[in-house]
Amino acid sequence: MTAPNLKTVLTFDETTTAFRSVAHNLSAKKAEAKADLLRSTGAQVRVVDQPTRHEGQRLKTCELCKNAAESFSDHNPEGAAPEERSEDEPTAESGQ
């Protein structure tokens, strides 16, 4: 088997403020179509490369998707500039 060029599609879930996978094992074309569809609903979408096929995994329990989503959730989603800071956010001004 040649290395598949597969994609995982992630969306930003406002309720959990984290990315989650909505599709995996998609071809680049399908992933883009899916992403476009989601973007048209105003969702923040990420299409990520899969190094390997997510074999025999259901999307909901797919660890590989989960990992991909988590690595994205560490970053600020593009377009969501961190301007509206909540005041209860602790500031680290104690030096070191």
Ligand SMILES: [Zn+2]
């Ligand atoms: Zn997966």
